Amino acid sequence: MSDYHKKFLEKYGVKLPKLTDTEGNYTKDALVLVYLAQNYPDTKKVSKEEITQFIRQYYPNVPDVQQARHLGAQKGWFIAAGGRDNRDVILARGEYQLISLEKPYPAFHGHRIEETEEWEELKRQYGYRCATCGSKEGEPNIHWPNTITRLQKAHMDPNKPLVPGNIIPQCQKCNRADRNNWVYDERGRVIKLARPIVIKRSEKEIRWKVYKILYEEFKGVNPNE
Numbered sequence: 001m002s003d004y005h006k007k008f009l010e011k012y013g014v015k016l017p018k019l020t021d022t023e024g025n026y027t028k029d030a031l032v033l034v035y036l037a038q039n040y041p042d043t044k045k046v047s048k049e050e051i052t053q054f055i056r057q058y059y060p061n062v063p064d065v066q067q068a069r070h071l072g073a074q075k076g077w078f079i080a081a082g083g084r085d086n087r088d089v090i091l092a093r094g095e096y097q098l099i100s101l102e103k104p105y106p107a108f109h110g111h112r113i114e115e116t117e118e119w120e121e122l123k124r125q126y127g128y129r130c131a132t133c134g135s136k137e138g139e140p141n142i143h144w145p146n147t148i149t150r151l152q153k154a155h156m157d158p159n160k161p162l163v164p165g166n167i168i169p170q171c172q173k174c175n176r177a178d179r180n181n182w183v184y185d186e187r188g189r190v191i192k193l194a195r196p197i198v199i200k201r202s203e204k205e206i207r208w209k210v211y212k213i214l215y216e217e218f219k220g221v222n223p224n225e
Contacts, residue, residue, distance in 0.1 A: 004101035014076035032067040036098040045097040076108035106134030130171035131188030
């Protein structure tokens with residue numbers, strides 16, 4: 001694993017998980033990566049439940065394991081997840097598969113993005129890929145294979161002007177009407193709500209949970225007073 005990382009992935013900023021923690025226990029990240037890499041390159045798809053059961057051999061009280069998803073989109077390992085990356089392999093939701101130890105996750109950029117007024121330079125920093133889904137410009141879209149990817153200037157925060165420092169490249173599918181509901185970070189991940197109407201459209205259970213959070217934060221103050 002470390003040999004593949006050093007030879008192929010380190011240059012992209014992909015980080016090799018620590019093998020053990022300060023107490024000498026294997027880390028969850030390392031265990032998940034090793035489990036997914038079994039018999040590489042002939043890997044197989046595995047469910048979150050299978051991964052969780054494996055991790056519980058080392059961490060008996062661990063809840064549902066999320067490391068596989070985080071190792072992919074956030075840390076750069078090319079791990080496909082059901083419902084997100086079905087271009088390379090067909091997966092159901094809750095299933096994962098390690099695709100390659102020689103290429104990083106498509107949407108990953110391990111370096112800091114430098115602010116620039118040049119659109120072509122910004123796209124270059126993102127590897128000419130959509131910051132959100134990883135689809136590459138001029139190639140079939142990851143989620144819509146019949147659509148050729150076109151990168152567009154997209155707001156990170158739709159409540160602010162479309163100016164350098166508030167622009168990420170998104171494909172025409174990710175940069176659509178509902179984009180105005182979300183605030184993105186420079187990696188194309190949703191980090192905040194941009195419009196409160198999203199809460200209004202949510203299920204009653206979600207609205208109730210949000211209400212309780214805000215009620216506690218604002219100590220029950222009536223907004224009309």
